Amino acid sequence: MVHDAVAVSAPGKVLLAGGYLVLDKAYTGLVFGLDARIHVVVRDIPTRNGVTLNEIVVNSPQFLGAVWEYGYRLTERHGGIKVTPLRVDADLNLNRNAFVETALGYALNYIATVSSPVIAPASVTILADNDYYSNPTDHANGSATSPRFHNFGVPIAKAHKTGLGSSAALVTAFTAALLTYYLPKSTLDLTTDSGARKLHNLAQAAHCAAQGKVGSGFDVASAVYGSCLYRRFSPSILSNHVEPGQANYASQLRDIVDETGETGKWDTEIRKDAVKVPKGLRLVMCDVSCGSQTPGMVKQVLAWRKEKPEEADTMWTELQQANEGLAAELKALAEFEETSPGYDGLKQCFTRIREGIRSMSEASGVPIEPPSQTELIDACEAVPGVIGGVVPGAGGYDAISLLIEDKDETVSALRKLLAGWKFRGESGGGVGGGRVSMLGVREEMVGVKAEDAESYRQWLT
Ligand SMILES: Nc1ncnc2c1ncn2[C@@H]1O[C@H](COP(=O)(O)OP(=O)(O)O)[C@@H](O)[C@H]1O
Numbered sequence: 001m002v003h004d005a006v007a008v009s010a011p012g013k014v015l016l017a018g019g020y021l022v023l024d025k026a027y028t029g030l031v032f033g034l035d036a037r038i039h040v041v042v043r044d045i046p047t048r049n050g051v052t053l054n055e056i057v058v059n060s061p062q063f064l065g066a067v068w069e070y071g072y073r074l075t076e077r078h079g080g081i082k083v084t085p086l087r088v089d090a091d092l093n094l095n096r097n098a099f100v101e102t103a104l105g106y107a108l109n110y111i112a113t114v115s116s117p118v119i120a121p122a123s124v125t126i127l128a129d130n131d132y133y134s135n136p137t138d139h140a141n142g143s144a145t146s147p148r149f150h151n152f153g154v155p156i157a158k159a160h161k162t163g164l165g166s167s168a169a170l171v172t173a174f175t176a177a178l179l180t181y182y183l184p185k186s187t188l189d190l191t192t193d194s195g196a197r198k199l200h201n202l203a204q205a206a207h208c209a210a211q212g213k214v215g216s217g218f219d220v221a222s223a224v225y226g227s228c229l230y231r232r233f234s235p236s237i238l239s240n241h242v243e244p245g246q247a248n249y250a251s252q253l254r255d256i257v258d259e260t261g262e263t264g265k266w267d268t269e270i271r272k273d274a275v276k277v278p279k280g281l282r283l284v285m286c287d288v289s290c291g292s293q294t295p296g297m298v299k300q301v302l303a304w305r306k307e308k309p310e311e312a313d314t315m316w317t318e319l320q321q322a323n324e325g326l327a328a329e330l331k332a333l334a335e336f337e338e339t340s341p342g343y344d345g346l347k348q349c350f351t352r353i354r355e356g357i358r359s360m361s362e363a364s365g366v367p368i369e370p371p372s373q374t375e376l377i378d379a380c381e382a383v384p385g386v387i388g389g390v391v392p393g394a395g396g397y398d399a400i401s402l403l404i405e406d407k408d409e410t411v412s413a414l415r416k417l418l419a420g421w422k423f424r425g426e427s428g429g430g431v432g433g434g435r436v437s438m439l440g441v442r443e444e445m446v447g448v449k450a451e452d453a454e455s456y457r458q459w460l461t
């Protein structure tokens with residue numbers, strides 16, 4: 001069967017408030033989608049490749065050697081569809097991409113159980129907006145002069161990520177594109193609540209499997225739904241399911257995704273109406289390119305919480321209130337119809353969150369807002385038009401997020417400050433001094449969306 005080409009994109013993310021807390025269902029995370037998207041185009045496989053039946057070829061043309069070929073076949077004992085990577089390099093090493101491979105396996109299995117097990121070959125192209133990676137030759141990422149999809153000229157593993165959540169956006173857009181390509185709208189329509197929910201469940205399952213752990217899932221949730229107040233699903237929904245290839249894998253996966261099995265309904269909570277950005281304000285992300293984050297931060301914070309439950313719970317309750325306070329203040333200002341009451345309330349929300357984070361840093365001994373980041377955020381907050389800043393997500397030395405007045409003079413003053421900023425890494429943090437750059441991204445309210453496949457024509461190989 002010949003299908004029409006389809007294209008889907010999904011946004012990146014920033015967990016502005018609720019890092020660590022969001023791992024526990026008792027708390028929530030304030031997550032913003034970002035307008036850096038990952039785009040996935042699926043089309044019939046071009047016959048000139050001489051590819052025979054049952055192959056799906058995936059490529060990511062912005063990176064060197066980023067082509068992955070997969071064979072697939074139906075297995076016995078209702079084990080579902082087995083996906084096998086095919087391409088080997090000159091040294092007979094398989095070139096693997098865990099996120100693509102896992103998402104493909106999960107999507108094909110779901111598709112085969114809700115529709116036909118006969119799956120036509122296809123060609124899949126992944127295109128990432130430039131801000132997902134720092135471009136060493138062009139510090140002004142997102143500037144008007146750079147091509148829409150930059151050729152990074154390095155293998156994907158060597159690209160420097162800016163921490164916008166590439167794997168979650170990729171898995172979500174990739175899964176959505178395959179579902180749209182292979183399933184009729186009557187079986188799954190991503191524009192309906194039930195279609196979006198199924199995509200969410202399937203993408204969460206695939207992303208957790210590829211990561212080898214069940215995280216909070218805020219990144220996949222915002223890739224599907226865009227900015228929202230997020231309460232995680234119970235980890236047990238995904239922690240005990242049958243492995244790919246084992247008996248009844250595919251039907252169990254379908255039950256999990258369709259919420260028809262033993263695990264029943266997912267208890268995720270997505271509140272889109274709780275998140276707004278007042279007119280005249282925007283989010284800004286700054287990438288601190290000074291080395292990697294201290295590994296094991298999540299483990300250490302959770303170990304501290306286990307050891308000192310009372311201290312931790314008091315701090316987390318205070319932080320949760322501060323985080324909810326920020327969401328409520330943003331929403332109130334966004335809905336305020338008369339003259340704006342000003343931003344003092346918002347500023348206080350940021351101060352309260354940062355105090356909470358620094359208390360948690362100190363008590364747990366984990367550099368969530370380390371002194372060098374405190375210095376940087378303080379300097380940014382002193383720039384006229386900057387409302388407040390935080391270390392997003394897990395914190396550490398990677399990035400900061402700011403809420404600012406959406407004015408050219410604020411952006412240029414910030415750029416000026418950052419251009420001259422020499423980031424001071426702490427000894428013991430495993431990082432050296434480095435640069436801070438402002439990314440060209442801002443908040444994005446919309447999650448996954450269908451795109452016009454034609455608009456990517458020049459980027460398809
Ligand atoms: N543009 C892309 N093309 C292909 N695979 C990608 C792309 N972006 C991300 N990935 C996949 O996601 C992985 C990065 O995931 P991860 O290390 O969890 O980073 P992040 O924090 O950005 O999600 C890559 O190794 C690759 O498997």
Ligand SMILES: C[C@@](O)(CCOP(=O)(O)OP(=O)(O)O)CC(=O)O
Nearest residue numbers: 019020022165215216217393394395
């Ligand atoms: C600690 C966390 O709550 C938040 C981590 O957020 P980041 O945005 O720092 O995450 P990565 O994209 O994986 O680097 C863990 C979680 O919620 O899974």
